[in-house]
Amino acid sequence: MKTPFVTREQLESLTQEFPTPFHLYDEAGIRETARALHQAFAWNEGFKEYFAIKATPNPSILKILQEEGCGVDTASYVELLMADKLGFSGKEIMFSSNNTPADEFVYARELGATINLDAYEDIAFLKSVTSIPKVISCRYNPGGVFELGTDIMDNPEEAKFGMTKEQLIQAFIELKELGVEEFGIHALLASNTVSNDYYPELARQLFELAVEVVEKTGVHLGFINLSGGVGVNYKPEQEPNDIAIIGEGVHRVFDAILKPAGLGHVKIYTELGRFMLASHGLLVTRVTHKKKTYRTYVGVDASAVNLLRPAMYGAYHHITNMDRPEELTEVVDVVGSLCENNDKFAKQRELPVTEIGDLLVIHDTGAHGFSMGYQYNAKLRSAEVLLQEDGQARLIRRAEKPEDYLATLYGFDIEK
Numbered sequence: 001m002k003t004p005f006v007t008r009e010q011l012e013s014l015t016q017e018f019p020t021p022f023h024l025y026d027e028a029g030i031r032e033t034a035r036a037l038h039q040a041f042a043w044n045e046g047f048k049e050y051f052a053i054k055a056t057p058n059p060s061i062l063k064i065l066q067e068e069g070c071g072v073d074t075a076s077y078v079e080l081l082m083a084d085k086l087g088f089s090g091k092e093i094m095f096s097s098n099n100t101p102a103d104e105f106v107y108a109r110e111l112g113a114t115i116n117l118d119a120y121e122d123i124a125f126l127k128s129v130t131s132i133p134k135v136i137s138c139r140y141n142p143g144g145v146f147e148l149g150t151d152i153m154d155n156p157e158e159a160k161f162g163m164t165k166e167q168l169i170q171a172f173i174e175l176k177e178l179g180v181e182e183f184g185i186h187a188l189l190a191s192n193t194v195s196n197d198y199y200p201e202l203a204r205q206l207f208e209l210a211v212e213v214v215e216k217t218g219v220h221l222g223f224i225n226l227s228g229g230v231g232v233n234y235k236p237e238q239e240p241n242d243i244a245i246i247g248e249g250v251h252r253v254f255d256a257i258l259k260p261a262g263l264g265h266v267k268i269y270t271e272l273g274r275f276m277l278a279s280h281g282l283l284v285t286r287v288t289h290k291k292k293t294y295r296t297y298v299g300v301d302a303s304a305v306n307l308l309r310p311a312m313y314g315a316y317h318h319i320t321n322m323d324r325p326e327e328l329t330e331v332v333d334v335v336g337s338l339c340e341n342n343d344k345f346a347k348q349r350e351l352p353v354t355e356i357g358d359l360l361v362i363h364d365t366g367a368h369g370f371s372m373g374y375q376y377n378a379k380l381r382s383a384e385v386l387l388q389e390d391g392q393a394r395l396i397r398r399a400e401k402p403e404d405y406l407a408t409l410y411g412f413d414i415e416k
């Protein structure tokens, strides 16, 4: 079971105002998670969360996080632009991009954002297109596989991100000669981890690396960025992460490794996206068709353009039928209307016997949901609605109109 953050009655009245499909976000939940994160890392004086904009690139959401003391992590021109226009100062902007276009480095430098260099080769590139800042971070990739206990969590060896240890040490030496005064180390070694051990294990690896790097280069290490990767329990039977336990786990390795090495001043940064937002978003959609062939299909008015994760990764997203009790069930595929057979929100899922007109919510769509959307089949992007703390709902992005889709085309006149 997963309990939606809205009641059936609330949702029915919302759909009077906002036609389905739309993404709905829960302000109270977002604030609660931000506060829990800050509480969990309160032991570290310089702690800062840089919310990964790509997870939920909506100014109204970013404003909430800003009010809760978060900065932003950016990786493109428009993400930088959004951060700037929302009033995030340079210190509150992390620029963790890779294969970076020259104009983005230039813009990041203009804003005074903290640049997180993905490649050793980027030093020369950065120098050639702009200047070397006083504060810089380098992204580490240890290669091999990332394991927790006996579980392989991810394959850094195959990841395009980051530099080897040797490159990172060489980068620090050269950057110091180029005038850098404060250094940081960054790594993202596994995605959507549902384990309280990921951050502590990552921290252990980065803290040990930090001690070695400082010994070898003599740089002033200002921060270690644990980045994103802390996940959510998309499946109801999964035990959700407990950020208090995670923070305490990082604290323990900090005291065991960094403090004795004289690095007790190091600030801990995070760039969480999914953990901050995923569970505070729902995709609200209505059942429009039902079809029986070799399987039973429940057709809804949302499609993969509104939520790509199931089609792209085979990701599980829990579905609640707001209009039916969980008693009488059937096994169905829940499908969108794209001319693509992977446009399925659920395959062979046991759900309450569904009727046309039922209101469904697809859970945990608050991060990497709307933002991964696209316009295949000339489908238009949906609206985003914020359920405020005071219980009122507010449109924070309107749905696209045909004119929006056609606006960039030459040789077609919609007025004709």
Ligand SMILES: *Cc1c(COP(=O)(O)O)cnc(C)c1O
Residues within 6 Å of the ligand: 052, 054, 055, 073, 096, 188, 191, 192, 227, 228, 229, 230, 271, 272, 273, 274, 275, 367
């Ligand atoms: C995507 C990304 C994040 C956020 O990842 P989540 O899995 O959403 O926590 C953080 N940092 C960088 C550099 C990223 O690319």
